[in-house]
Amino acid sequence: MIPVVALVGRPNVGKSTLFNRFTHTRDALVANFPGLTRDRQYGQAEYGRFQFIVIDTGGITGDEQGIDAHMAAQSLTAIDEADVVMFMVDARAGVTAADQMLADHLRKLQKTVYLVANKTDGIDADSAVAEFYSLALGPVYQIAAAHGRGVSSLLEKTFEPI
Numbered sequence: 001m002i003p004v005v006a007l008v009g010r011p012n013v014g015k016s017t018l019f020n021r022f023t024h025t026r027d028a029l030v031a032n033f034p035g036l037t038r039d040r041q042y043g044q045a046e047y048g049r050f051q052f053i054v055i056d057t058g059g060i061t062g063d064e065q066g067i068d069a070h071m072a073a074q075s076l077t078a079i080d081e082a083d084v085v086m087f088m089v090d091a092r093a094g095v096t097a098a099d100q101m102l103a104d105h106l107r108k109l110q111k112t113v114y115l116v117a118n119k120t121d122g123i124d125a126d127s128a129v130a131e132f133y134s135l136a137l138g139p140v141y142q143i144a145a146a147h148g149r150g151v152s153s154l155l156e157k158t159f160e161p162i
């Protein structure tokens with residue numbers, strides 16, 4: 001069975017950028033404002049020796065109304081469909097209330113969750129990601145989806161047990 005990986009996290013953390021990297025497409029719209037991806041988007045990922053299905057989601061803000069509620073519901077469905085969840089956070093922004101809310105949800109599930117701190121390019125990544133250990137989801141994987149930094153090691157780790 002080909003594994004299914006869901007990319008979840010609040011808007012603007014870089015989920016669609018990572019989706020495009022995994023699928024070698026520009027199918028997911030990337031923009032400098034939140035909320036661009038409203039529905040789940042499925043892609044066939046091929047990265048190094050790994051093949052999987054990847055699901056991009058709109059994101060969860062923790063303060064859902066209207067279209068945001070729709071985006072949040074889509075994210076929860078994606079989590080449900082996935083074998084592995086990549087919970088993405090923004091290393092530059094630090095821990096937000098939405099990150100905490102989603103972490104609380106993910107900790108309760110019987111799912112394999114990898115906590116992925118994106119946008120670690122051009123910053124002191126080790127000190128930037130230190131605070132994300134407070135989300136109590138285990139190790140924090142450092143990547144820069146826009147440049148590919150850390151993406152191979154993340155996948156090595158993700159697929160090691162599968």
Ligand code: GDP
Nearest residue numbers: 012013014015016017030031032119144145146
């Ligand atoms: P999404 O809302 O979670 O899907 O986030 P997007 O993929 O649309 O990215 C949001 C913004 O973050 C865009 O302006 C991206 O170019 C930027 N971004 C994504 N990945 C990186 C990264 O690794 N480093 C930096 N510096 N910016 C990034």
Ligand code: MG
Nearest residue numbers: 015016036037
């Ligand atoms: Mg997006």
